[in-house]
Amino acid sequence: MAKHIKHQFFYAHPVETVWQYFIQPELLEQWLMKNDFQPIVGRDFQLRGKPLPGLNFDGIFHCRVLEIIPFKKLVYSWKSGPGGGEITLESVVTWQFVPRDNGTEVFLQHSGFAKKENLDFYNGLLHGWVEKFQNIEKLLNAAQHGHTNA
Secondary structure, X not given: OOXXXXXXXXXXXXXXXXXXXXXXXXXXXXXXXXXXXOOOOOOEEEEEOOOEHHHOEOOEEXXXXXXXXXXXXXXXXXXXXXXXXXXXXXXXXEEEEEEEOOXXXXXEEEEEEOOHHHHHHHHHHHHHHHHHHHHHHHHHHHHHOOXXXX
């Protein structure tokens, strides 16, 4: 049975501000990973991190933008493997943004952890995404107070 990661987080910032951290490559790099992201449906991009041989991961997530509804929704594929073109994890990341009177609620669903070999990745990302949410909050708060880095 496939496992899904679901999280939600609240930011005391307008949706227009929060959205930028998900679509601007230089801001995305500050809280997630180096990337060549462009907010264009159908465009392939990569997220580059450290290789983790124990997870059969070469350090590159191969992604494709699947859906964009500005300030509301961002969906992309999230694939990885040991390298050499072999893909062992095929998943999808869905972000939803809901404006509130006092900020923005962000919902994450990361789905597609169907294979037993993906269980370690699932467990790592289950907690890893929470850290990423916290990184965004630090960056938003630093920017609000005129600092460029958290």
